[in-house]
Amino acid sequence: xxxxxxxxxxxxxxxxxxxxxxxxxxxxxxxxxMLRAGMIRRLAAGIYNYLxxxxxxxxxxxxxxREEMNRAGAIEMLMPAVQPAELWKExxxxxxxxxxxxxxxxxxxxxxxxxxxxxxxxxxxxxxEVRSYRQLPINLYQIQGKFRDEIRPxxxxxxxxxxxxxxxxxxDVNEAGADVSYAKMYKAYRRIFERxxxxxxxxxxxTGSIGGTSSHEFMVLADSGEDAIVSCSACEYAANMEKAxxxxxxxxxxxxxxxxxxxxxxxxxxxxxxxxxxxVNGAQVVKTLVLLADGEPVLALLRGDYDLNEIKLKNxxxxxxxEMAGDDVVQKVTGAPSxxxxxxxxxxxVKVVADLSLQGLHNFVVGANAADTHLKxxxxxxxxxVDGFVDLRNVVLxxxxxxxxxxxxxxxxxxxxxxxFKLGTKYSKAxxxxxxxxxxxxxxxxxxxxxxxxxxxxxxxxxxxxxxxxIIFPIxxxxxxCIVSALSAKEDAVKETSEAIYQExxxxxxxxxxxxxxxxxxxxxxxxxxxxxxxxxxxxxKNLADGRVELKERRSGAVELxxxxxxxxxxxxxxxxxxxx
RNA sequence: CGGAAUGUAGCGCAGCCUGGUAGCGCACCUGCUUCGGGAGCAGGGGGCCGGAGGUUCGAAUCCUCUCAUUCCGACCA
Numbered sequence: 001x002x003x004x005x006x007x008x009x010x011x012x013x014x015x016x017x018x019x020x021x022x023x024x025x026x027x028x029x030x031x032x033x034m035l036r037a038g039m040i041r042r043l044a045a046g047i048y049n050y051l052x053x054x055x056x057x058x059x060x061x062x063x064x065x066r067e068e069m070n071r072a073g074a075i076e077m078l079m080p081a082v083q084p085a086e087l088w089k090e091x092x093x094x095x096x097x098x099x100x101x102x103x104x105x106x107x108x109x110x111x112x113x114x115x116x117x118x119x120x121x122x123x124x125x126x127x128x129e130v131r132s133y134r135q136l137p138i139n140l141y142q143i144q145g146k147f148r149d150e151i152r153p154x155x156x157x158x159x160x161x162x163x164x165x166x167x168x169x170x171x172d173v174n175e176a177g178a179d180v181s182y183a184k185m186y187k188a189y190r191r192i193f194e195r196x197x198x199x200x201x202x203x204x205x206x207t208g209s210i211g212g213t214s215s216h217e218f219m220v221l222a223d224s225g226e227d228a229i230v231s232c233s234a235c236e237y238a239a240n241m242e243k244a245x246x247x248x249x250x251x252x253x254x255x256x257x258x259x260x261x262x263x264x265x266x267x268x269x270x271x272x273x274x275x276x277x278x279x280v281n282g283a284q285v286v287k288t289l290v291l292l293a294d295g296e297p298v299l300a301l302l303r304g305d306y307d308l309n310e311i312k313l314k315n316x317x318x319x320x321x322x323e324m325a326g327d328d329v330v331q332k333v334t335g336a337p338s339x340x341x342x343x344x345x346x347x348x349x350v351k352v353v354a355d356l357s358l359q360g361l362h363n364f365v366v367g368a369n370a371a372d373t374h375l376k377x378x379x380x381x382x383x384x385x386v387d388g389f390v391d392l393r394n395v396v397l398x399x400x401x402x403x404x405x406x407x408x409x410x411x412x413x414x415x416x417x418x419x420x421f422k423l424g425t426k427y428s429k430a431x432x433x434x435x436x437x438x439x440x441x442x443x444x445x446x447x448x449x450x451x452x453x454x455x456x457x458x459x460x461x462x463x464x465x466x467x468x469x470x471i472i473f474p475i476x477x478x479x480x481x482c483i484v485s486a487l488s489a490k491e492d493a494v495k496e497t498s499e500a501i502y503q504e505x506x507x508x509x510x511x512x513x514x515x516x517x518x519x520x521x522x523x524x525x526x527x528x529x530x531x532x533x534x535x536x537x538x539x540x541x542k543n544l545a546d547g548r549v550e551l552k553e554r555r556s557g558a559v560e561l562x563x564x565x566x567x568x569x570x571x572x573x574x575x576x577x578x579x580x581x
Numbered sequence: 582c583g584g585a586a587u588g589u590a591g592c593g594c595a596g597c598c599u600g601g602u603a604g605c606g607c608a609c610c611u612g613c614u615u616c617g618g619g620a621g622c623a624g625g626g627g628g629c630c631g632g633a634g635g636u637u638c639g640a641a642u643c644c645u646c647u648c649a650u651u652c653c654g655a656c657c658a
Contacts, residue, residue, distance in 0.1 A: 020619060021593055021607065025651055045650070100657070117658075151582080151656055165658085205658095217658085226657095310656090324655070326583095419658055451658060469618095487617065522618035529618085540617060550617095 009480075009506070011515040015052050017041075018527050028224045030462035031156030033471050037531045039479075046153025046161030050455075053531060056479035056511075057458045058164060062143050064195050064476065065166045065452055072188040074139040074168050079121050081145055085111035087120040091430045096320050102149045114147035119427045119449060122169045126445065127433035133173050136435060136445070137181055141168030143454065157455035158415065159226070164455050170448040173435065175424070178446035182422050185450045189218050189418050192452065197474030198461060201414065203229050204239040206311050207421055215421040218452075219414030220460035229414045230395055234407030240416075242311040245391060246399035246409060248356040255362045258377040260344075266372045269339030271304035274374060278365060281305075285365045286358065286378070288341040290330045293319040297333045301343055301354040301386065303361065306393040316353065316390045334369045342366035343384045344375055352384075355392040415460040416453070423447040462532075465555075471532025472555050475578035480513040482571050483533040487521045487540040498539040501549070501564060508572050529554065535574060537567050 017038040025042075026032040034040045039054030050058060066076065085103070088094040094101075102114040115121065122140060130136065143166045153161050170181035186202070193200045198220050205217040217240055219229050228241035239245070268277045275282045285304035290297060291313070298317065302308055314322045330338040335347040343352050343366060363377040380386070401407035428434070428445040437443045458477065465472045475481055482505060486498035498514060505512040513533065515524050521540070528536050538550040548561045551570060562570065 018619095019592065019608085024593070027652090098657090146658095148658075154651090159657085167658095321656095323582095416658065421658095453658075456658095520616055520618090520620065522616090522620080524619090525617075526619045538617080542617080 009502075009511075009513055011513055012517045014513070016527075016531060017051070018530055026156065028155045028158065028463065029466055030158065030224075030459040033462055033466055033530070033532075034156055034459065037471055039531075040156060042156075046150055046159070048157060048160060048162075048455075053479045054458070057473070057477050058454055060477040060479075061196060061454050061457050062164075062166070065143065065192055065454070068188045068192045068195070069141050069166070069168060071191075072139075072184045074141045074170075074185075074188075076142065077140050078142050078144060079115070079118050079125075081115050081147065082112050083115045083118075083121055085113060087124055087431075088113060091120050091123075091427055093120070098321070100148050100150065102147055116146055116148040117449075117451070118142070118144075118167055119169065119423070119447075120431065123427045123431045123433050123447070126171055127428075127431055130171065130433070130435055130445070133435050133437050133443070137170060137172040137177055139168055139170040139181060139185075141166060141450075155224075155226075155459070157459040160455065163453060166452040166454060168450040170450070171428075171433075172446045172448075173437070173443065175446055178422060178424070178448055182420060182448050185420050185448065186216060189420060189450070189452070193218055193220070193417065193457075196457060196461060196477055197465070198417070198457070199464060200417070201229065201231065201238050201412075203231070203414075204237075204243050205419065206240070206242040206315070215419060217416050218418035218420075219412075220417050220457075220464065221412055222415050222460060222463040223413050224463055225413035225415040227414050227416055228394075229412050230409050231412065232401040232404060232407035233410055235401060235404035237401055237403040237407070240414075241394055241411075242309065244395045244409065245402040246395045247402050248359075248391070257379040257382055258363050260378060260383060261376040262368060263374055263376055264372055265374045268372075268374075274365060275304060278374070278376065280365060284363075286343075286361070288334075288343055288367055290325040290333055290338070290341055291322055292325050292329065293317045293322050297325060297329060297350050299333075299341070299343060299346075299350055299352045300392055301352065301358055302393055303355065303357045306355065306357060306396070308392060309394045312390070312392050313353065316388075316392070334367070336367065336369045336373075337371050340367040340369060340371055340373060342369050342375060342378075343386065344378060345369060345384075352386045353392065354380075354386040354389050356389050357393060358386075359389055415456065415463065417457045417460050418450075418452045420450045421448060423449055466532075469526070470530035473532040473534055475534050475575055478511075478532065478534050480511045480533050481575045482510055482512045482535040482537065483515055483528050484512060484537045484539065485515045485521075485524045485528060487524070487538060489516050489518055491541055493544055494539050494541055497544055497549070497564065498537075501537060501539065501568060504568050505571060508568070510571060510575055534578075535571050537571065 019036050022032050023035050026035055038051055041049045043049055105111055146165045147162050150161050153159055172178040172181055200218055200220045202216045202218050205215045207215050230244035231238040265277055268274045271282050271285050271287050275285050282305035283303050287302055287304050289300045289308055300308055310322050327338050333350055334341040362379055366375050366378050368375045395409050397411050399409045425444045428447055433445045434442050462471050484498050484502050486494050488494050502512055502514040534554050536552045549564055549567050551562055551567045552559045
């Protein structure tokens with residue numbers, strides 16, 4: 001047994017700076033507990049030190065990820081964090097990616113960025129090295145630090161700017177091959193998150209700035225999750241809110257169009273205010289949102305009780321950036337202050353896109369493009385026309401499932417811990433990554449990419465596994481599997497016995513932390529609970545007089561008085577069982 | 582980027598309005614007692630009051646600028 005190894009597993013020699021008080025800037029439970037348990041410390045906004053305990057859990061997740069990636073045939077490598085701008089310009093993302101991409105120059109004034117992801121780098125590598133179909137398929141991955149200059153980092157490791165990510169990239173000769181690679185990764189991801197002991201769902205997702213043709217997100221279910229996810233009550237359909245669709249039932253009313261009416265609505269701007277003022281419900285008010293799509297004004301029409309899904313609009317328009325227009329633009333486009341925009345009698349030519357829910361809607365209310373004025377009994381075609389009907393809204397609880405007849409949609413909160421994409425040829429085309437097929441003909445490579453947030457997975461795990469006393473780690477990703485608390489560490493019998501148990505567990509390959517500190521029992525118990533070690537053996541003078549020690553399970557709180565041999569055997573058995581993959 | 586707030590000991594905060602000796606709790610150090618769920622008493626160390634400029638006899642406190650952080654919104658694997 002290596003001496004140095006045993007030394008650092010003594011609490012008195014180790015570094016676990018726990019704190020009793022909750023730091024004021026932590027909001028979500030995982031952030032609070034990771035700070036309190038001495039797992040992480042903040043260095044700058046969204047940038048953290050990983051302290052020994054936190055690092056151990058991260059390494060556990062990494063190890064599981066490695067095993068499953070290797071099992072799925074992926075090959076580990078390591079790419080640089082700093083990337084040259086020219087590659088990003090070649091793929092077109094230097095312009096597209098936005099401020100999230102941290103850019104800087106070297107001493108020679110050449111442009112670089114901190115890599116937020118590595119499609120460009122890996123594709124560049126492959127295009128230089130792969131010539132023949134015989135070299136494909138291949139799937140390369142790395143576990144590496146990334147940087148994204150998030151607008152608003154928060155929640156500790158959940159949304160940091162610097163973070164550890166596993167990213168894998170598959171290269172295939174054609175789409176069918178890419179589908180196989182994708183399916184392998186999907187399956188590996190399920191195994192990874194199952195082994196981490198997480199409750200999760202795989203959902204259909206938008207491809208965002210990574211691009212590509214289709215994707216799934218792996219979402220850990222947690223009320224504190226930043227993402228809304230949608231699932232069907234009856235079938236397997238699950239998607240994130242950005243992507244989720246519904247079967248839009250046509251509005252059933254066949255009301256005759258009533259004459260258009262202009263009404264004064266002083267100070268009534270929001271849908272709620274207008275609806276209440278006019279005595280109609282929100283569904284009868286159509287809201288007109290003025291947006292800027294790559295700087296061009298666009299009007300989006302939605303039923304008042306629905307929310308705009310900007311991703312859907314962005315995808316429909318095929319633009320890079322979309323944002324709500326400021327008051328000055330609203331004034332210019334509609335001729336009225338914001339709050340009174342409408343599609344009828346617009347002063348100039350502007351693109352108008354309507355949500356599907358407007359089809360078949362009659363006699364609704366819209367802004368009149370004049371201050372303090374709305375129009376009642378507005379009807380499509382008669383009063384205005386649109387440039388198309390598109391699904392533009394977020395689904396709501398109870399909407400009809402788009403895939404089956406009977407189901408309705410349910411909404412959950414989730415934390416995105418993994419994301420798999422079919423990229424198609426987006427990057428291989430842009431960077432000209434091709435190969436020669438069996439006929440000697442030039443072909444383009446089909447790609448996929450697959451990410452897992454390592455730190456985020458640990459944080460998500462804590463969101464799902466904690467109580468009022470602290471973290472409750474599942475054994476597979478616990479920083480230590482067992483803690484031996486030597487109460488009254490000064491007494492020889494206690495000291496010797498706890499040492500013996502510690503050594504025996506170490507030799508059995510158990511990751512054990514010996515709490516040999518000269519502290520009061522309550523203090524040690526509180527720390528042990530806080531840092532979430534799944535199993536605890538307490539060696540105290542009283543029980544030891546009967547030749548017994550106490551074995552306590554962190555999660556259930558179940559306590560057993562056992563002989564030393566029994567306790568050791570039980571710890572071994574419990575850990576072994578938990579690690580069975 | 583829009584709105585709001587906060588920077589005072591390692592952490593959590595008071596003091597600021599009404600300018601005049603920089604304080605409390607936790608943590609830390611020493612001693613004694615205590616010892617199965619974050620002990621008690623006594624003593625002690627630790628501060629350029631985020632930074633720069635200004636007003637004033639005198640600024641943690643008032644004014645201006647700046648930097649940082651946090652919250653709400655928008656945005657985002």
